[in-house]
Amino acid sequence: MNRIERLSAILVQLQSHSLVKAQQISERFHISIRTVYRDIRALEEAGIPIVGNPGVGYSLMDGFKLPPLMFTQEEALSFLIAEKLVNELTDSENSGHYQSGMEKIRSVMRSTDKKRVEIIESNLSVLPTHKPSIYRPDILLLVLQSIYERKSLEISYIIDSVRTVSKREVEPVGMFFSRTNWYLIAFCLQKMAYRTFRMDRVQHIVSLEKAQTRQHPPLKVFLDDTYRKENLFEVVVKISKDKASMMGDDKYYYGLVSEQETGDCIECQFVQFSLEKFARWYLSYADVATIVRPEALKEKVRSILQAISV
Numbered sequence: 001m002n003r004i005e006r007l008s009a010i011l012v013q014l015q016s017h018s019l020v021k022a023q024q025i026s027e028r029f030h031i032s033i034r035t036v037y038r039d040i041r042a043l044e045e046a047g048i049p050i051v052g053n054p055g056v057g058y059s060l061m062d063g064f065k066l067p068p069l070m071f072t073q074e075e076a077l078s079f080l081i082a083e084k085l086v087n088e089l090t091d092s093e094n095s096g097h098y099q100s101g102m103e104k105i106r107s108v109m110r111s112t113d114k115k116r117v118e119i120i121e122s123n124l125s126v127l128p129t130h131k132p133s134i135y136r137p138d139i140l141l142l143v144l145q146s147i148y149e150r151k152s153l154e155i156s157y158i159i160d161s162v163r164t165v166s167k168r169e170v171e172p173v174g175m176f177f178s179r180t181n182w183y184l185i186a187f188c189l190q191k192m193a194y195r196t197f198r199m200d201r202v203q204h205i206v207s208l209e210k211a212q213t214r215q216h217p218p219l220k221v222f223l224d225d226t227y228r229k230e231n232l233f234e235v236v237v238k239i240s241k242d243k244a245s246m247m248g249d250d251k252y253y254y255g256l257v258s259e260q261e262t263g264d265c266i267e268c269q270f271v272q273f274s275l276e277k278f279a280r281w282y283l284s285y286a287d288v289a290t291i292v293r294p295e296a297l298k299e300k301v302r303s304i305l306q307a308i309s310v
Contacts, residue, residue: 001029003039010039011048014060021057059196062278070200084124090182097141139199140175142207145185147172150212152184156204158199165203170195173211174219194222220222235270235278235297238262239289246285254281267292275300 001009006029013028014020022036030040038198044050049061054121083102087095110178146153156167170186173194177183182199216222235255239247244266254277272278279300291298 001128004129006031007039007043014050014058017059019052019057019059020056048104076113077120080117080121105275139202139205140182142205143172143175143199145183146207152189152208152210152212154208155197155202158201158203169208170197171214171216173222175199175217176219176223185219187212187216189213195270227289231300233272233275233278233296235272235275235294237270237282237290238292239266239285241264241266243285246288250281254278277305 009029011026012091013025022040025031025036025039026033033054039060040050050058051061052058058178060283065197069164079102082271083099087099097287118308143153150171152171154167154169156165158164159166169183169189171189172188173185175182175184184197184199184202185194186195217225241261247268251268251270256268258269260267262267270278275294275297279297282289282297282301283304286301289300
């Protein structure tokens with residue numbers, strides 16, 4: 001990216017956020033803080049009304065707007081990929097809003113770029129995943145709106161262990177997507193503690209006209225703390241090179257973090273939260289692979305095999 005392209009991109013970043021810190025610009029464009037200051041000064045000299053200072057952050061003066069910039073081919077294709085994922089991994093209401101936004105993006109593209117996107121779109125697909133039918137059409141947007149407005153929610157939630165429905169009043173903190181499901185992190189007023197709720201188990205949800213009673217940590221802080229407390233296991237499996245394809249793409253789902261060639265084999269390192277689940281997956285290719293560690297995983301596999309042979 002040359003300097004002219006970078007200045008244009010910084011201007012778009014300023015238009016897209018209420019406040020942008022020099023460090024954020026530095027990290028996004030991989031430039032020094034000193035270069036950020038020079039770029040901001042260049043924009044100001046070009047007549048862009050930038051408010052702020054190096055110690056606080058920068059924003060554009062209220063009311064200042066530039067006509068929308070043309071999207072690059074790479075940006076348009078990135079939006080296309082995102083559209084496919086949004087359509088498959090969110091509810092119909094949210095997907096409809098995104099498609100509407102994509103139509104607006106397409107409307108400002110040049111004819112040649114539109115044709116290119118149409119050709120690529122016909123050759124790009126996301127295979128269907130498990131999309132819970134009990135999702136209310138606007139459930140994700142409803143939760144996000146409640147987070148923004150700092151309003152409480154009332155949910156009817158299926159407790160997995162006993163399959164009974166529990167009504168809870170919660171203060172939503174944030175949402176994340178993992179292993180084909182959306183999850184809500186919220187402060188449960190009945191339990192007086194933070195809880196994680198799988199959205200496909202929410203049978204009913206209502207936004208209450210009731211302000212949240214406490215200040216909650218940002219989602220990232222909460223997730224980082226959760227990961228530190230989570231009991232994760234390191235698993236190492238050695239498999240013949242000519243048989244490695246038997247693992248397929250499932251190896252990523254089961255927490256693959258690295259692969260290293262050792263002679264005629266590949267040593268695969270995983271980080272896994274459940275040795276039970278990993279053991280059952282391992283059995284699908286156990287005749288061509290060896291568990292290096294941990295010993296607890298070997299014991300789990302032996303236990304399953306013993307139960308089968310009885």
